[in-house]
Amino acid sequence: MRKFVLRYLIPRIIQYLTLIFVGITLTYIIPRLAPTNPVEAQVSMMIARGSSLDPDAIEAMRAALTELYGLSGSPVEQYFAFWSRLFRGDLGPSLGNFPTPVSEMIGQALPYTLRLLIPALIISWIFGNFFGALSSYYPENKALNVVEVLGQVVRSIPYYIVAIVLLVVFSYFIPIFPFSGAYPIGTRPDWSSLDFILTYLEHSVLPAATLILVGFGGWFVGMKSLTSNIISEDYVVYAEIVGLKKRNILVQYIMRTAMLPQLTALAMSLGTVFSGALIMEVVFGYPGVGSLAIRAVYSNDYSMIMGITIYSIIGVATAVFLIDLLYPLFDPRVRYQ
Amino acid sequence: MKNHTLSRRQFLKASAAFTAAAALPEQLAKPAPRVAGRLWQEIAPGVPREECLILENPSGSVLPAGDFNRWRAGYGAFWVCGLQQLALDALWYIDPDAGINGVWDNALAAEPPIYNEDFTQMTVKLREGIYWSDGVEFTADDLYYTVELLKNTPGMGSQGLFESNVDHMEQPDKYTVIFYLKKPNSRFHAVFTVRWGAVYMMPKHIFEKVEDPIAFTFNPPVSLGAYKLRDYDPNGKWVLWERREDWQRTSVARLGEVSVKYVMYIDPGPSDKRVLAQMAHELDVIHDITPEGRITLARQSPSSVGWFPSFPWAHPDPTLPAVIYNNEKPGLDKREVRWALTLAIDIVQVALASYRGAATISAIHVPPTGMYPQYYHEPLEPWLNDFTIKVGGEDYKPYDPTAAQRIADEARKSLGDLVPTDPEILKKYIGAGWWKHDLAAAEQLMLDAGMRKKNGKWVLPDGSDFKVPLLSMSESNPTMNRAAAMVVENWAEFGIDTTLDAQANPWPIMGSGEYTASLAWTIETWGGHPDLFFFLQYWHSRVYRPSGEVSVGSNSMRWKHPELDRIIEEIEKIHFDDPRGIELGLEFCKLAVQEMPITPLMAYNVFTTMDTTYFTGYPSIDDPYTNPVPNWGNTKYMFVKIKPKSS
Numbered sequence: 001m002r003k004f005v006l007r008y009l010i011p012r013i014i015q016y017l018t019l020i021f022v023g024i025t026l027t028y029i030i031p032r033l034a035p036t037n038p039v040e041a042q043v044s045m046m047i048a049r050g051s052s053l054d055p056d057a058i059e060a061m062r063a064a065l066t067e068l069y070g071l072s073g074s075p076v077e078q079y080f081a082f083w084s085r086l087f088r089g090d091l092g093p094s095l096g097n098f099p100t101p102v103s104e105m106i107g108q109a110l111p112y113t114l115r116l117l118i119p120a121l122i123i124s125w126i127f128g129n130f131f132g133a134l135s136s137y138y139p140e141n142k143a144l145n146v147v148e149v150l151g152q153v154v155r156s157i158p159y160y161i162v163a164i165v166l167l168v169v170f171s172y173f174i175p176i177f178p179f180s181g182a183y184p185i186g187t188r189p190d191w192s193s194l195d196f197i198l199t200y201l202e203h204s205v206l207p208a209a210t211l212i213l214v215g216f217g218g219w220f221v222g223m224k225s226l227t228s229n230i231i232s233e234d235y236v237v238y239a240e241i242v243g244l245k246k247r248n249i250l251v252q253y254i255m256r257t258a259m260l261p262q263l264t265a266l267a268m269s270l271g272t273v274f275s276g277a278l279i280m281e282v283v284f285g286y287p288g289v290g291s292l293a294i295r296a297v298y299s300n301d302y303s304m305i306m307g308i309t310i311y312s313i314i315g316v317a318t319a320v321f322l323i324d325l326l327y328p329l330f331d332p333r334v335r336y337q
Numbered sequence: 338m339k340n341h342t343l344s345r346r347q348f349l350k351a352s353a354a355f356t357a358a359a360a361l362p363e364q365l366a367k368p369a370p371r372v373a374g375r376l377w378q379e380i381a382p383g384v385p386r387e388e389c390l391i392l393e394n395p396s397g398s399v400l401p402a403g404d405f406n407r408w409r410a411g412y413g414a415f416w417v418c419g420l421q422q423l424a425l426d427a428l429w430y431i432d433p434d435a436g437i438n439g440v441w442d443n444a445l446a447a448e449p450p451i452y453n454e455d456f457t458q459m460t461v462k463l464r465e466g467i468y469w470s471d472g473v474e475f476t477a478d479d480l481y482y483t484v485e486l487l488k489n490t491p492g493m494g495s496q497g498l499f500e501s502n503v504d505h506m507e508q509p510d511k512y513t514v515i516f517y518l519k520k521p522n523s524r525f526h527a528v529f530t531v532r533w534g535a536v537y538m539m540p541k542h543i544f545e546k547v548e549d550p551i552a553f554t555f556n557p558p559v560s561l562g563a564y565k566l567r568d569y570d571p572n573g574k575w576v577l578w579e580r581r582e583d584w585q586r587t588s589v590a591r592l593g594e595v596s597v598k599y600v601m602y603i604d605p606g607p608s609d610k611r612v613l614a615q616m617a618h619e620l621d622v623i624h625d626i627t628p629e630g631r632i633t634l635a636r637q638s639p640s641s642v643g644w645f646p647s648f649p650w651a652h653p654d655p656t657l658p659a660v661i662y663n664n665e666k667p668g669l670d671k672r673e674v675r676w677a678l679t680l681a682i683d684i685v686q687v688a689l690a691s692y693r694g695a696a697t698i699s700a701i702h703v704p705p706t707g708m709y710p711q712y713y714h715e716p717l718e719p720w721l722n723d724f725t726i727k728v729g730g731e732d733y734k735p736y737d738p739t740a741a742q743r744i745a746d747e748a749r750k751s752l753g754d755l756v757p758t759d760p761e762i763l764k765k766y767i768g769a770g771w772w773k774h775d776l777a778a779a780e781q782l783m784l785d786a787g788m789r790k791k792n793g794k795w796v797l798p799d800g801s802d803f804k805v806p807l808l809s810m811s812e813s814n815p816t817m818n819r820a821a822a823m824v825v826e827n828w829a830e831f832g833i834d835t836t837l838d839a840q841a842n843p844w845p846i847m848g849s850g851e852y853t854a855s856l857a858w859t860i861e862t863w864g865g866h867p868d869l870f871f872f873l874q875y876w877h878s879r880v881y882r883p884s885g886e887v888s889v890g891s892n893s894m895r896w897k898h899p900e901l902d903r904i905i906e907e908i909e910k911i912h913f914d915d916p917r918g919i920e921l922g923l924e925f926c927k928l929a930v931q932e933m934p935i936t937p938l939m940a941y942n943v944f945t946t947m948d949t950t951y952f953t954g955y956p957s958i959d960d961p962y963t964n965p966v967p968n969w970g971n972t973k974y975m976f977v978k979i980k981p982k983s984s
Contacts, residue, residue, distance in 0.1 A: 037845065040887060042411040044844030055880040055889040060497020061410050062887070068410070068492050068551070098411055099552055100401040108572070164609065172613050179614055180606045185391075185575045186381030188568070285606040287398065287572035295400070298813060298841050 009325075016321045023313035024306075028082060031302045032075065038095040039065040041300040069095050082306075091310070096301035105292060106307055110274070112182055113281070113288035116204055117273040120211035125266050127212075128219020133255045135220070136227040137246075148220065155217025160279040163210040167283065170206060177206050180285035207284045211277060222265065226258040233257075260331055267323040271316030274308070380601060381568060381577055387951050387983040389577075389599035392967040393611060394418050395624040398604045399573035405558040405566075407537060408487060409551055410494045416534065417968035418576040418602045423564035423976070424470075425537035426588055428461060428480075428529040430971055433655045433707045433864025434961040437592050437974055440708065440865030444588040445475065445538060445561070447512070450526035452912070456518070459525050463512040468586040470560035473542050477514045481506055482541035484516075492551045495536050498528055523909055524870050531970040532655075532863050532871070537561075562973060563587045563595045575603045593977035597952065600976070602967070615641055615948050622955075623946040624967050627815065628693040631944040635755060640950045644965060645766050645958050648748065648756045649695030652966055653706040653940030655864030657699060658817060660807070660824055660936040661847065661855045665884050665895045668803045669853065673786035675933040676726060678805070678854075680735060680779040681831040682824055684771040685743050687938060691820035694748025694756070697940040698741060698768040702929035703922070704940045705768045707864030712919055713926055718769060724930065729781040740771035765958070768939070776831055794834045804834045808846060808855035811839035820938065821856035847893040850884025859891040859935060864964070869922045870908050877905045896934035904928070954979040 043062055066072050070081065070092065085092055091102035131151070135144040154162060170177045182203050183189060183196065190196045230236060231254060239249045274289065281290035289308055296304035378386045396414035404415055407425060428446040436442060443449065445467060451460040467475040484506060488499035502522055507515040518525060528536050540559045547553045557566045560581065567579035578600045584590060605611045605620050612630040614620035616638050626634075631650050634641040643650030660682070662669040669675060688696040699705040700721060703713050718738075725732040745763050749756040757763060783790075787798035797803050805828065809821030818839055828835045840846060847855050860872050874880075875890025878897040882888045888895070904925050911917050929935075945965045947955040956965045956975060963974040 040845035040848055041842055044842075044848055055875060056501035057495060057498030058889055060491075060500060061494065064491045064493075064496060065410055094401075096411075097401050097404075097413060098409070100404065105401060112572075167610070168613075172617075175617075179610055179617075179619070181574050182572070185570075185603050185619075186379070186384065186577065186601070187570075189571065283607065283610075285398075285574065285604060285610070287574065291398065292400070295397070300842065300845070 012321060012324055016317055019317045020313055023317070024086070024310055027306050027309040027313065028079060031300070031305050034300065037071070038069060038300040038302055039071060042095075068098065069093075086310075091307040092303040094296075094301055094304045094307075096296060096299035096304060102303045102307035105304070106289060106311060109287060109289045109292050110311070112286060113277070113290065114273060116207055116286065116288065117211065117277060118270065120208045121215060121266070121269055121273065123208075124212045124215030125219050125262070125269075128216045129223040129255070129259070129262055131216075132220040132223025133227045133250060133258065136224045136231060137250050137254060148224070151217040151220040153217075154213045155221065157214075159210055159214040159277075160283055162214055163207070163280055163283040166206050166210055178203050182286055207277075207280055207286055210280055210284075219262070223258060223262060226261060227254050230254050230257050256331075260327070263330060264320075264323055267319040268316055271319035272312060274311040274315040380599075384567075384577065384599050384601075388597070388981060389601055390597045390621050390952055390979065391601045391603060391619065392419075392622040393605050393620060393624040394576075394602040395968050399569070399576060402569050402571050402573040402576075403554060403556045405555040406550075406553055407555075408483075408493050408495070408539060410492055410496070414573070415576075418569075419564065419578045419600060420558065421531075421534055421537065421970040422562075422967070422972050423578050423600060424558050424560040424562045424566065425970075426467075426561040426973075427531045427535045427537050427970070428463075429526065430531045430974075431863045431866045432962075432971055432974070433532065433964045433969070434956065435708065436865055437962045437977070440863075442974075444531075446529075449914075452523065456521040456523040456525075458518065459516045461514045461516070461529075463514075464588065465512055466586060467561070467588055468583060469540050469542075470565045470581055470583075471540075472583075473540065473559075475538065475561060476511050477508050478511075479538050479541045480514045481508050482545065483536070483539040484514075486539065486544060486550060487536070490550055495528065521909075523912060524868075524874070526913070527871070533968075534970050561587065563589050563976060564600060567599070573604065575601055577601045589973060589977050592974065595976050596980045597976055598981075615946060618948055618950045621948045621950075621952055622965070622967050623944070625943045625945065628691075628695055628944065631695070631946060632693065632752065632755070634946055638948075640948050641946050642949055642955060642957065643944065643946050644956070647766075648745075648752060649692065649697065649766055649942060650946070651692070651695055651697075651942035651944045652964060653697040653704065653942050654964070654966060655704045655706045655709070655862045656858050656941035657702065657704040657860040657862075658820065658856065658858050658938050658941050659702075659860065660938065661857055661859055661894045662935060663850060663853055663884060663893075663895055664934055665850070666853050667801075668786075668788065668797055669805070671786040672932055673782045674788065675936070676735070677779040677782035677786070677788075677831075678828065678833070679772050679933055679936040680775045680782070681833070682772070682827050682936065683774040684740050684938070685747055685774075686827065687820050687823045688744045689747055690823035691816050692939075692942055694744050694752070694767075695944075696744065696768075696938075696942055697766065698744070698771050699937050699939060700736060700740075700769070700771045700930070701926045702860060702935070702937050703862055703869070703926060704860065704864075706940045707862075708867070709862065709864070710765075712867040713922060714769060716923060717926055720927065721770065721930075726782075726931075727785070728778050729785060733778055735772050735775070735778070736770055737773045738770035741767040741769055772936075774827075779831060790832060793832055795832050802834060805854050806836045806838045806852075808838045808840060808843045808852045808857070810843055810857070811841050813841050816942075817856055824856060848887050850882075850886070850888065850893065850895060855893075856938075858941065859893055860937075861891075866913075867919045867922055868908070868913055869918075869925055870905070873901075873905050873908065873925065876901060878902050894934050896932070898928065898932060900928050901925070949982075951983070952979050952981055 039062055042065055093099040094102050094105055131147050135148050138144055171179045183200050236253050239253050278290035278294055281288045293308050380386045380389045394417055396417050399414045399418045405420055407416055407420055426445050430442040430444050432440045445464055447462045447464045463477055484499055487493045487495045488503055502518055504517045504519045538561055543559050544550055563581055563584040564578040565581050567577045569576040580595055580598050584595045605614050608626045608630050611623045611626050612633055615623055644652035662675055664670055684698055688694050697705050701717055703709050705714055721736045724736055725734050741763055744767055745756050783795055788795050795803050807821050807825050809818045811818055822837050825835050825837045843855055846852050863871055872891055875892045880889040881897050904921050908921050943966045956963050963971050
């Protein structure tokens with residue numbers, strides 16, 4: 001156990017924390033290298049919208065917003081203040097929606113993103129891997145060939161195009177699904193109501209279908225290429241020679257072996273769901289983190305961009321860290337030592 | 338000896354079972370109360386669809402939902418979720434079009450502002466009998482308190498404005514406030530006058546109990562308009578307003594009956610979805626869509642109407658998209674070069690690329706919208722026809738009076754009968770002339786300025802590169818981006834070393850002067866009123882900021898001229914309604930044409946499209962009582978003219 005802690009756990013924890021520190025620092029620096037800043041974004045938005053402000057008022061507003069947004073002081077001072085806040089769990093106020101805290105806004109949007117993206121990701125992962133392995137092991141099967149062609153075609157289409165096609169087909173020509181949102185206009189979310197949950201699920205079908213269709217192709221191709229190498233391994237050939245059932249060979253010899261990199265990829269993909277599916281959320285009017293991120297970019301909302309990115313960095317880093325720790329459980333060949 | 342109490346398989350099974358149990362929505366495990374029975378026609382509980390006007394909020398989802406503090410500095414989508422259109426009210430309104438009873442409306446004020454002779458005092462007399470939605474009367478206390486609070490609270494939107502202008506105030510009676518100004522200001526009333534937005538009145542009886550007015554969310558908002566908040570989506574997708582029972586005690590009541598019972602502002606998503614939603618009659622007023630989307634509605638949705646009954650359909654906003662030059666950049670600091678770049682632009686191609694031809698062009702530096710064609714474009718037409726510039730030492734007439742006609746002819750090739758043929762209608766809808774597309778004259782102008790051509794590209798007189806990347810808006814404004822792409826193509830053809838630099842938000846870049854040219858706007862006007870001080874206040878050399886410093890207001894092109902200063906100073910000295918204002922405005926237009934600091938293109942056409950399935954009475958070119966573009970504060974006047982069909 002001591003060996004495990006010293007040689008495996010502690011180095012990985014250090015790696016994990018370093019990754020988060022570097023990622024967050026870069027997230028702090030990059031928006032500040034942009035040629036614009038949130039104060040100018042706000043002032044210019046007001047002027048561009050035709051507000052009547054005299055020159056003195058504009059100068060005063062600039063100064064007031066700089067102070068309010070905590071952007072006064074040198075970048076280094078701001079950087080330390082930022083870490084100090086972060087250690088207290090405070091991501092600061094959203095600069096595009098001042099003074100609402102970033103954490104409050106992300107906290108409201110994140111459940112929608114997670115409820116949509118995680119099931120969609122897991123479904124596409126399961127089906128993509130399953131059919132990818134089948135397709136590789138039964139190359140002559142015509143039905144699987146059709147599935148492969150469809151998967152490849154959909155995968156090569158940008159997912160916002162898939163989204164719009166699904167929307168036009170199933171909301172307009174065959175109007176069986178709603179146009180937009182996570183629930184109907186005029187309805188308030190009520191998670192204690194079965195009616196609301198069913199409506200919510202109905203609204204999630206097209207966004208989820210988009211993600212599943214596009215994700216399926218990627219997992220399919222990945223699994224097929226992994227398994228095509230394994231099929232020719234000695235132990236698989238041996239298993240066939242000794243007459244084991246094909247189903248057992250596929251599941252226990254081929255898929256299990258190929259699953260490890262796919263599990264890593266799944267963990268990393270699960271980590272990235274914190275940043276949302278930007279364009280999908282915009283196309284479907286879905287109130288998730290992706291929609292927040294796009295608005296933040298347009299309004300140079302440093303705090304929000306950093307908040308979302310921090311969640312994503314921590315999500316990916318944690319997922320990789322956990323999968324590192326859990327590998328031996330999935331694959332007995334792997335040992336901590 | 339066993340190392341583990343659980344085998345690897347047992348651990349995995351137990352983990353899977355635990356995760357599945359935890360992930361199951363607990364709600365599914367208990368009996369769920371059903372939502373109260375809703376009729377399918379209801380847009381919200383108790384709100385029949387035919388009684389609810391649904392409009393697009395062009396700022397999208399209102400986040401954070403539930404914040405209605407319109408006075409805080411900065412912009413939020415909640416400003417235009419119905420708040421400034423339905424619930425707030427201001428002293429005066431200037432309509433961007435003709436207005437219900439003329440362009441000027443005394444809303445909360447009983448009469449126009451009364452200035453003393455040297456414009457150091459402004460007296461406001463308020464209308465009596467106006468009430469907040471909670472039954473408290475609106476009085477001078479509210480106006481006085483609004484200004485006092487904003488002036489003394491850094492972080493409020495107009496703090497600097499009041500701090501720099503207002504010395505003190507007096508409140509001689511319940512309905513009068515006198516402002517004593519720190520310096521003469523003949524346009525001080527503009528801050529209280531809605532053109533899109535303004536300083537709206539605060540309810541003193543609410544805000545005086547608030548400890549931190551910056552953090553205060555003003556939820557639910559106490560309304561001074563004809564509507565009050567009924568409900569909103571916590572995710573900001575919709576905000577529902579309900580007509581006040583006592584709407585007769587609001588400022589619009591004297592103009593007609595407020596017939597629409599419910600109003601909802603929604604985030605309908607991207608342009609294509611707005612088109613689909615209106616075709617399904619789920620969105621009554623679209624704020625804006627792509628030209629292609631508008632053409633689709635014109636062809637497939639007979640119930641959809643626009644500002645113009647036919648091509649170009651769109652409402653021309655009193656905003657002037659233009660090619661903006663940084664007048665400090667080498668080359669662009671020469672008038673001849675700016676004129677050469679203007680003559681290198683083919684306005685027909687730009688109009689077709691941007692709006693599929695559905696543009697309203699302007700050769701002069703004010704938008705061809707509202708009352709401005711009468712104030713400026715028509716009076717200047719003879720002058721423009723005779724106007725000359727020096728090209729190679731010879732007089733050259735750059736004006737092409739047939740430009741709009743040529744745009745219509747080209748548009749007709751793809752849109753056929755949708756494009757009118759009557760020249761008078763075309764002039765009204767598409768504008769008059771523009772500048773010639775004359776590459777020979779442009780070339781001579783470049784040579785006159787000392788520019789030279791090297792390897793097919795224009796270079797500065799000293800032989801160094803003359804690069805003119807054109808900044809534009811990307812996803813945020815595809816129409817402008819398409820116009821910019823065509824200008825780049827025109828310039829490249831002329832030998833300019835140029836590229837398209839599309840940015841999501843180019844405004845701060847322009848403000849800082851870190852650009853060479855941009856397709857955006859620096860000129861916005863009242864639309865209904867001819868006074869040009871609205872934008873010229875930023876163009877005086879006393880507020881000039883060189884590149885590298887952030888410009889004050891809209892002089893991002895860094896233009897200054899002694900004659901311009903004289904015009905602005907004269908405007909400052911005269912009353913807002915002085916007829917001399919138009920004369921000075923015409924002088925400005927002539928100066929701007931001669932100097933061409935920016936190349937005006939067209940009005941900012943907004944494809945606001947209204948569905949007549951449930952409601953009628955929308956504003957149009959034939960009944961231009963207000964601007965239909967739904968995020969404008971001025972659209973409050975729509976609600977006394979729009980009538981439900983079911984009534």
